[in-house]
Amino acid sequence: MELPLHVLIISSLIKILIVVHVLLIGVMAMILAERKVSGWIQDRHGPNRVGPWGILQPIADGIKFFLKEDLIPDHVDKPIYVLAPAILLVPALIICAVVPFGSSITVAGYEIPLQIADINIGILYVLAITSLGVYGVVLGAWASNNKYSLLGGLRSSAQMISYELTLGLAIIGVLMLSGSLSLREIAIAQGANIWNWNFLIHLPAFLAFTTAAFAETNRLPFDLAEAEQELVAGYHTEYSSMKFAMYFMAEYMNMIVGSAVAVTLFLGGWHLFGLENLGGPFWSGVISIAIFSAKTALFLFVFIWVRWTLPRFRYDQLMNLGWKFLLPVALTSIVVTAIVWIGTQSKLLVGVCNVVAASVVVAIVASTLAMRREPEQIERQEPSFMKGSSSGRT
Amino acid sequence: MLIDYLPILLLLVFAIGFAAINLALSHLLGPKKPTPSKLSVYESGVQPVGNARQRFTIRFDLIAMLFIIFDIEVVFLYPWAIVFKKFSESSGYFILIEMLVFIGILFLGYIYAWKKGGLTWD
Amino acid sequence: MNAEPILFIAFGALALIGAVAVIGFKNPVYSAIALIVTFFAQAGLFILLGAHFVAAVQVIVYAGAIMVLFLFVIMLLNLGSVDVDRPKAGIAKGAAVILGIVFALEGVYIAVNASKGTAVARVKRESAVGGGSISAMQLKELNKIQATYQLTRDEIDTEYVPKVAAADKTVEDLTADEARTLIQTLQGEMGKTERIGTVLFSKFLLPFEVTSLILLAALIGVIALVKREEPKEVS
Secondary structure, X not given: OOOOHHHHXXXXXXXXXXXXXXXXXXXXXXXXXXXXXXXXXXXOOOOOOOOHHHOOHXXXXXXXXXXXXXXXXXXXXXXXXXXXHXXXXXXXXXXXXXXXXXXXXXXXXXXXXXXXXXOOOHHHHHHHHHOOHHHHHHHHHHHHOOHHHHHHHHHHHHHHHHHHHHHHHHOHHHHHHHOOOOHHHHHHHHOOOHHHOHHHHOHHHHHHHHHHHHHHOOOOOOOHHHOHHHHOOHHHOOOOHHHHHHHHHHHHHHHHHHHHHHHHHHOOOOOOOOHHHOOOXXXXXXXXXXXXXXXXXXXXXXXXXXXXXXXXXXXXXXXXHHHHHHHHHHHHHHHHHHHHHHHHOOHHHHHHHHHHHHHHHHHHHHHHHHHHOOHHHHHOOOOHHHHOOOOOOO | OHHHHHHHHHHHHHXXXXXXXXXXXXXXXXXXXXXXXOOOXXXXXXXXXOOOOOOOOOHHHHXXXXXXXXHHHHHHHHHHHHHHHHHHHHHOOHHHXXXXXXXXXXXXXXXXXXXXXXXXXX | OXXXXXXXXXXXXXXXXXXXXXXXXXXXXXXXXXXXXXXXXXXXXXXXXXXXXXXXXXXXXXXXXXXXXXXXXXXXXXXXXXXXXXXOOOHHHHHHHHHHHHHHHHHHHHHHHHHHHOHHHHHHHHHXXXXXXXXXXXXXXXXXXXXXXXXXXXXXXXXXXXXXXXXXXXHHHOEHHHHHHHHHHHHHHOOOHHHHHHHHOOOOHHHHHHHHHHHHHHHHHHHHHHOOOOOOOOO
């Protein structure tokens, strides 16, 4: 159903305002949740001084960032140094445009889809904008003219592009069986029945996607770009005040939007046992938003949980995981999905065969790596930051 | 349809404005008390040694080049994935074989890169 | 209200400014950023043409992958502080100016003639003459679209004709105006990923498979360049 132009523009503006504010509040909530959950996992209180239970802490942090000195060091490349945080923040903000955060809501007789823009290349838009995130990092690192920044930026960008491949491959199985690039249609194709959700049909791809999403956001265990013990703060070492906060915001926004995309692609979007159909044309929309938010929040909790569960990778392990495990697993998943679907047309069998095939691939790769490891390689244990250092090729 | 992209354009304008306001506000609100040591390179508190912009290992470029090649492969998989269901109903395994030839040839390259140590960070 | 020409001019201007800036900046990192801007403007132009998939690929491959490599190479070679040698004066500069003028004239010539020669323009001119039923030229254009995109006449009749005229009409019953809208609709529709897939995996199957060989050659080239065997030291 086509909306009249003025309704389209007004509803879009309202949706944009709401989504952007939800994102910003989400970032604040994530910062607080991160510290609270970290405290909880480590058996301590976490922030509890500003406001009741410390819930005003992120606001205090925000005000502090604005009032800090906006320092531009002498040795930096000024225009790019100033632009780089914006180059990272803008893509992080506009990815959310194609994510459907609910079914649809009927207001004043118009049925308004709960999504800023439903374009027919939806998921490609997400990948295209994600691939721009590298520039904020690599340009900021280069402009800072600092050794820690440059090393951190290079590590981070090499890591981001490596895992982007996995990100791209992991979703292809999903696209094959839903036959559309539109995120809304992918969510609708999964429906209310949990057995139709893609994380069961494409379990290996889902795990690969999640791992790649962690790597794309530079979160532990993939935070080599800002490995404090070696690189101080990595690519944003020379950044302070709001410019630093923009890097921070972009990282958290990417986490939130990444979770939302994962929920849409693999976890049934706004569907949950038909609960989303309760109520009238207005309330069902509200319920669908609530379901979607709850699922996203659950996914975000996993982000924090993993941070305190897994230790940081070494750089060669990181590259091995990306290029030698996740890439073949994602490729195999595509081929297996194709073969089984053409042969049987059964989603159940596709799911089972995917898991079996992925296990076989992981076993083969692991045994190949174990066989090829030479004893001298284990003994020689330089810290990994030396390997990418400026001393030239080895 | 072109009109579908209008909200994205609006959001883009909004995002750029947001970033600009952030930069401008912190520039206006923050105090300015620069000192020579604040403005110098941060190198864990010691005197900076040499320039940061030096040549670095070629492995990063290797990763970037391999990424381009596999990225193009992935890009070809999207239209294939979209028509997969339709084609598989009309011509069965043919659509799979089309893609298997493509992936197979590139998989040879992948194995070659692996054997030559191109995927190993050592 | 038709915003298309305004957007076209905006994106076109952005692409040109970016392209000029690429050669204008002394610092190669700035040039790289300007090139990214140009790629973006091009993606915008592709969307205006209805080529959504190509627009996405433009950003994913060019802006997202190839430019990262460019930046890495610039940083690897540490070009940031090097002043690129420019021809100061003399023959090189004169030749550049003359060639530039020739190139610009060529561009103008093509731009002027392009609007006369293309099939779209011919169809437009014909249908602008006035009412009447679908013309032979339009039918020919439709047949061309049909052949290129592997459509059947039935598909056009059932799927696309109802969008521009009464549902029970077939292509032959259309008026010239309706036919023109139909051709425009079809041309817009054909940029969709689904159509590209349909054509790529039937009509252009061989070029597609050959692409993998080209990519394989590139892959082997990369490995051969970077992983050169170190000469073994005899001890």
